Amino acid sequence: MTDSPATNIPGPDDAGLTEKPKSDHPSGKQSYGKLMQVVRGFAFIVYFATCILTIFTTQVIGLPLYVVNRDWYYAYMAMTKQHFAIVTSFMTYIWGPTKIRISGDATVAGQMRAMPGGRVEFDFPERVILVANHQIYTDWLYLWWVAYANRPRLHGHIYIILKASLRYIPFIGWGMMLYSFIFMTRKMATDQPRMAYRLWKLRQPKTSPSGKTYYDPMWLMLFPEGTNLCANGRTKSESWAKKNDIRDPEHLLLPRGTGMYFCLSELKGTVEYVYDCTIAYEGIPRGEYGEQLFGLSSTYFQGLPPKSVNLYWRRFKVSDIPLATQAEFDIWLREEWYNKDALLEEYTTTGRFPPLQDGPTQFIETEVRTKYPWEIVNIFTVLGIVGLVTNSLKKLWAARSAAPLAS
Structure with missing residues (x-):
């Protein structure tokens, strides 16, 4: 995040659409030829566009629930948010497969487990604030998958802070608005009231039929750096450090x-x-940037995803974080960022983060995928039901209209 709470959304260069040409790519693979890239790109676009239009149409069908019952409405939109996580996980498994290597310190011991069939299961709480360094444009995709792999699954309860202009992207931006994502202009006078309202909604208590108070699940995803690591961001960070x-x-x-x-x-x-x-991506040379090597085009069209995506987890109690003043918090956050920098130095030097503090293996290795390959069919369920009901009503109406003529 920047000085305003907004998370920067990279432009074309930041998104990795202009990758640096490499004869020896760190993915360890040879790029597909031009024809195959076109075929893969066309298949990807058809798949993604079809899924996005299906999800958005499903959201529109559920809009009347907003005036019927708000709890039903938000549960319905959470279902469509689950659908988007399934779409991105499935597309990564097919077009950009990569090894996910997971470890963490003692604060998360016992909360990550290797499962049969090569899967992983996380046991993170239902309500957390999730922060991460921002290496490449698709960092959020891997973190959203973690919510999918959690027990219970929480990929329907992700909330992300985004640049306000993104809400105007046809279908995708409109869908993100219906996901209750938080859109910021980076002007605190405008952003703070809007953000306060959204956060107020996320902290509203609910009462169960038994009278017990609880809060809805929530994973609020933040990137405190504000943008992904790139040459322009590096220059601004150095300038900021020197100035302060x-x-x-x-x-x-x-x-x-x-x-x-x-x-x-x-x-x-x-x-x-x-x-x-x-987060660290295997194969990025010291002093270079992941967005130059693992962009959208190279990962999904050229077939050059990272060999591995490495995730190292730590946990902090909110009650232990200094929140009395902004200045105290800034010092704490900066020190923790230096600790993250030390972790990345270890990774850059050795090719590994520190190992797990518990369990039978030092690292859990898995891949981004859905538990069952047919889960992708779930996104078409609502449209299928609506289609069947509409067709049945048409036939019933036709039969009733024809009855007087027959008599």
């Missing part, structure tokens, strides 16, 4: 704590933990 007489990390951008501080202050008392993920 602080150390600039080598493998990260300096975090801007205003947005995260605001979120923690607003949600304090309703969320117990911050889960921090340090």
Whole structure:
């Protein structure tokens, strides 16, 4: 995040659409030829466009629930959010397969388990603030998959802070609005009231039939750096460090704590933990940037995904984080970012994060995929039901209309 709470959304260069040409790509694979890239790209676009239009249409069908019952409405939209996670997980498994290597420190011991069939299961809480460094445009995709692989599954309860202009993207932006994502302009006078309202909704208590108070599940995803690691961001981070007489990390951008501080202050008392993920992509040479090597085009069209995506997890109790003043919090966040930088230095030097503190293996290795390959069919369920009902009503109407003529 930047000084305003908004998360930057990269432009074409940041999205990795202009990858640096490499004869020896760190994916360890040869790029597909031009013809195959066109075929893969066409198949990907057809798949993704079909799925997005299906999900958005499903959302539109559920809009009347907003005036019928708000709880039903939000549960319905959470279902469509699950559908999007399934779409991105399935497309990564087919077009951009990669190994996911997972470890963490003692604070997350016992919360990540290898499962039969090569899957992994996380046991993170239902309400967390999830923060991570921002390496490439698709970092969020892997983190959303973690919510899918959690027990219980929480991929329908992800909330992301986005640049306000993204809401105007046809279908995708409109769908994100219906997901209750938080859109920011990066002008605090405008953003703070809007963000306060959204966070207020996320901290509203519910009452069960038995009279017990509870809060809805929520994974609020934040990237405190504000943008992915790139040459332009690196220059700005160095300038900021020099201006404020602080150390600039080598493998990260300096975090801007205003947005995260605001979120923690607003949600304090309703969320117990911050889960921090340090992400590293195998094969990025020291001093270079992942967005140059693992962009959308190289990963999904050229068939050059990273050999491995490495996730190192830590957990912090919100009650242990200094929130008395913004200045105290900024110092805490910066120190934790230096710790993340040390983790990335270890990864850059050795090719591995520190191993797990428990379990039979040092690292859990898996891949981004759905538990069952046919789960992708779920996104068409509502449209299928609506189609069947509509067709049945048409036949019934036709039969009733024809009855007088027959008599």
